Amino acid sequence: MKKLINDPQDVVRESVEGFGLAHADLVTVNPDPLVVSRAGGPVAGKVGLVSGGGSGHEPLHAGFVGVGMLDAAVPGAVFTSPTPDQIAPALTVASGGAGVLAIVKNYTGDVLNFETAVELAEADDIEVRTVVVNDDVAVEDSLYTAGRRGVAGTVAVEKIAGAAAERGDDLATVAAVAERVVANVRSMGVALTACTVPHAGRPSFDLPEDELEIGIGIHGEPGRRRIPLAGADAITEMLLTPAADDLGLARGDDVLLFVNGMGGTPASELYIVYRHARALLEGRGVTVARSLVGNYVTSLEMQGASVTVLRLDDELTALWDAPVRTAALHW
C-alpha cells in the first residue's frame, strides 16, 4: 500500500486537522467528537445545513462547509458512517434557531445513525428535517444500501439547499428545495481501478487490468457489469444514457452536467468525458446550462469518473449560481 499517510488509524484525524489549519478562514474543527463547522459559528435565524458520512470521499463533505453551503460536516472513519454521538453535536453547532436540515447519502449506516442523532437533537429542542440523497441509477439495493445509493448528486443538493438557507428560506422551504434537487438528479459511475482503505491495506476489490466496472459505487460496491476496456466516448454513453433516461430528460430541458472524478483520474480525462456527455445531451435536444468538472465526491485514489445530470428550472439555476465560499466550491 503506497499512501502519503502515517499510522492508518490517524488518517482522518490528521487530514481533517490539516484541512482546518489550511482553511481557518472558512471552518472550525472540533477534534473530539470530530466535527467541521462554519467559522464564526451558526448564523442566527438561518436554517443550518449538516451533512456527513464516511471519510475517503474528500472534498465531500468538509470541503463544502462555508458560506452558502453546509454549516457543519461530520467525517466518519474511512468508508464508515459517523456515529450518532458525533452527528448530534454537529446538528447542535449548526443550529441558528431556525432548524437544521440533515443531508444524508442513502447508505444504511448513515441513515440509521443520522436518525438516532436527530432524536438526540430534537430532545434538545432543535427541529431537524432530513433529506436522503439516492441519485445513483446503477443498481437498486447494494452492498451497504437499501434502495439507490447517494453519490455525486449530493454536491448539487448541498449547494442548492445551502443557497436557499443563505437567502433566508425557512426549514420547510429549504427541505422542499433539497427534495426537489433529489427528485431531479441522477448519476452513474465507472471504475478503472480499485482503491485501498488505509486500515485494510489492500484493494477493496479486484479489477483485472483489461476490465472496467460500470455502475461502481463510491465505496467500490459492485455496479451493473464488468466490461472489457473501452474508449472514453463509449464509456461516457454507458453512464450518461441510463442517468438521462431514468430522469426522463426531454427535448427542451436544461441541465447541470457534472463530471466527477473518483480521486485518481487526471482532469484532462474528466474533460474528455464531459465533452462527449455534453454532445450526447445536445443530441437529445437537452441544453447544458451549467457545468461542473472535477474531483468532488471521490473514492480515495480510485481511477474513474461519474456523470451526474440535474434537471434545472429557473429557481434551481439561480440557487446554483448564488455565491458560495467553501474550500472546494467557490464563486
Place this chain on the structure above:
Amino acid sequence: MKKLINDPQDVVRESVEGFGLAHADLVTVNPDPLVVSRAGGPVAGKVGLVSGGGSGHEPLHAGFVGVGMLDAAVPGAVFTSPTPDQIAPALTVASGGAGVLAIVKNYTGDVLNFETAVELAEADDIEVRTVVVNDDVAVEDSLYTAGRRGVAGTVAVEKIAGAAAERGDDLATVAAVAERVVANVRSMGVALTACTVPHAGRPSFDLPEDELEIGIGIHGEPGRRRIPLAGADAITEMLLTPAADDLGLARGDDVLLFVNGMGGTPASELYIVYRHARALLEGRGVTVARSLVGNYVTSLEMQGASVTVLRLDDELTALWDAPVRTAALHW
C-alpha cells in the same frame, strides 16, 4: 493502460475542447493552432500574460486563464513543448497593447520554443518580456533541463504577476514582480507511482512497490534518490526542509505554503502533508500566512505530491489575495 480516453492522438484536442465548453464564460479555445485565451479577448491597455508547456499537468496552464491570471495558455502534446508557431499566436491574442509577459517553466524545449515565438511576436511589434520559473530544488540539470526545473511554483508566479497586470502595472513592473516570485519560491516533490503517457502506453519509469522517488520531476524525471516506503511526516520533511533551506527561510518570515497533488493522490493525503509541513515551518519560527492545497500542477495520474514555499512580503501577499476568476483558482 487504463485511461478515460479515445485515440491517444486525440487526448489533448478532445480534453481542451471539453474544457472550453465547460468554461465558456472564462475562456475561448482556438482549435488550430491550439490556444486557450481569456473570454472576450485581450484587455486594452493591460499587460498580457501567456504561459504554456506540455499537456498532462492540468489544470496548469489553461485552468489559470481568466480574470486576474493568464490571458492565454498554450497546451503542447502530452509532456511535449508547444511549437513556436503555436506560441506566437498566443502572444498576439494576449496583447492588449501594453506588452506581454511570457511565463516559461525551465525546460529546454519550452525555453527554446518560447524564444523563437517571442522573436516572431516582436517582428509584429508586440513587446514581450520572458520570465523563466525554476523553483525545483531537487536537482541541478535534469533529463530535459539545464539548471533547475520549473514546477508548482509556477502557479504562484502566474497568480501574482496576473494580479499585478490586472491592477494596471506596466510590463517592466509586472516582469519585476514575476521575477521576485521566482526568487522567493522553492519546491520539491515525491512520486509514489509512475504515470503513463497516452501515446507511449506504458509507465514512464519503473518504481517498485516498496520504493518512493524523492525529488521527482513533473514528467517523471529522476529525483535525488529512491527510498523505501516511509510515513507521510518523514516524507514531508524530506521535501520541505531542502526547499526551506535553499530559500534561506528565517525566523519571522511569512510564507505561502502550497501542497500540490501530482494527479492521483487523494485530497486527504495532501492535507496530511500540509499539516506536517506547516508544523515544520512553525518549528523554524516561520508563519504560514497563506495556504493552497490541491491538484494544480499534475503529472497525469501519478500518485505523489510536492511542497512549495513562497516567502511573502506585503505586496506579494496583497497580489496573492487579489480577486482571481479562472477554472482552477477562484476567489
